[in-house]
Amino acid sequence: MPVLPLNEKENPLSSAPEVITDVARESLLAEITAALGDRLAASHLRPADDLWLRVRTDAWKSSMRTLRDTLGFHYFCFLSAIDWMPSPFGRGEDDPTEPAPVRDTTIRSGYAGGGTRMQVFARVVNPATHVGVFIKVDVDDAQPVLESIHDVYAGANWHERETHEMFGIGFDGHPDLRNMYLPMDFEGHPLRKDFPLLARMIKPWPGIVDVEPLPGGGVEESADEA
């Protein structure tokens, strides 16, 4: 693997902006494109970094099977989801006495694009070459259900349970989608961006108020007495 000088500006050897080529990943991408065919919706390659793929939602499971059986990605790293909508609560640092600010909640996807608010993504690695890929898949907003891949990668079982609980995404064919962490009667899906972080909601962010008024009187009064 080529060693990439991360900070090109301070590296005296790279005076001109050097174009980094990543032959291994480029040929891998060509191989994947050939194997997945029209199931591959988009791809994104960052040389000497990583490779992102996006597959069609209806071809999620079959694509994973192809990746494992044909392309040798036997190692299952993780599976999770991203909610691309920016949080309407910001960082939970609003002053509760002020009217809530209006925030931009337009949905903007990351690498390899996408058309929905929620995306499930997974990473699998080829243990022979040690090269991994990310596979993203769009999840329908109205009906967030995907095929379960626990029978392709057995390790996905727990990861799908976690994703189901945290994002409210269903996995068709999963044997047991019980909650892993939260009580079964817990309402809401905590890692969705529209789920408020309650710790920041019930108590105002201490950065807002610098001086706490003394009990029984304002700050100015106590200053006068002194």
Next chain:
Amino acid sequence: MSLTDRLLGDRQRLAYIASQAADSRLNVELETEGMTLNIGPQHPATHGTLRIIARLDGEQVVWAEPSCGYMHRGYEKLAEVRTYPQVTSLVNRIDWLGSFANEVPFILAAEKLMGVEAPARSQHIRTILFELSRIANVSLFLGDLGVQMGAITPVFFAFRDREYVLNLIEGATGGRFHPNFDRIGGLKDDLPKGWIAETKAVMKKLRKFCDQIDDLLFGNEIFQARMRGIGVIPRDVALQYGLSGANLRASGVDWDLRRDQSLPMAWNKADWKVWTHPDGDSYARCWVRLQETRESTKIVDQLLDTIPSGPIMAKVPKIIKVPEGEAWVSTENPLGEMGYYVVSRGELGPFRVKIRSASFNNMSVAPWALRGVYVPDIVTILASLYFILGDIDR
């Protein structure tokens, strides 16, 4: 035709059928209903608050299901309202025995997004502290291993010698358990005076400790009887479940993220070996960890001799804003592959952080590995898989 049919003559077959019938009658008379055994959440064998529900048939496990969530702290959600430098104090607490190693991949991911590289000196010191936290972590595992089987002595040795390493980490960082020492662009401080000589002396002690554990535990007949051939995880199962670290290498997969990827760290500047074991049983997993501890002491020794001079911090702005992008960095932590998938929107804090912790995957194999084993083996298999609850629940 079954095997018994082929081997037996007619008379013998009749006798066999009769004996089978007698056995089944006896079984009906002595019929014991299956029993559900609850282990934990507060059980000394479970390294924290893991609960295991096991369905038993006599002494054998029909199925076993770990039940997590007693220590879920929601770091992925909390990270969304923290700034980048604040996140390290959260992720410190994921695997609390090797805290410094948790910070490194997150900082590396942020540095990758920013296009900053730490100076060579701090890369070196980072690697040394990373390996020290591995030694501190795994030496406790090695001592604790004996306790799971009723051998009390090794744990005292382990706590004694781990203390030396924790003192070193405290000397360099100021924190015994949660250093919070890694910064985007370098480290908080340089090493204190006299630290290098002290570390070398401790590494000598740790190598002696490894030899002691080798003699006391790994050569022990009871230990071998309880570990060899128990909890075998074949190579393809290990890969499918995403086992990592020593658990994967004990199943014969030669893969170490310290060696097999290029990171701005100093592992490639030392001469060391990746140990694997073909067996995949409990003994193999423990043995690989023991060898890894020895290798770690070697790495630390070599890196101490070659620390380059220079600054420990790269030039980074005071208020850190990370440019938009997505980055993934995983390192070979004491428990296995630990990675962070950081999505940035060009703000003060991350947009989304996915924490891929090693123990979560390592534990997800437990329902598979525990099926059909005897009750006392539950303890040894879980001990050899080596998980830390904070690392499962996050």
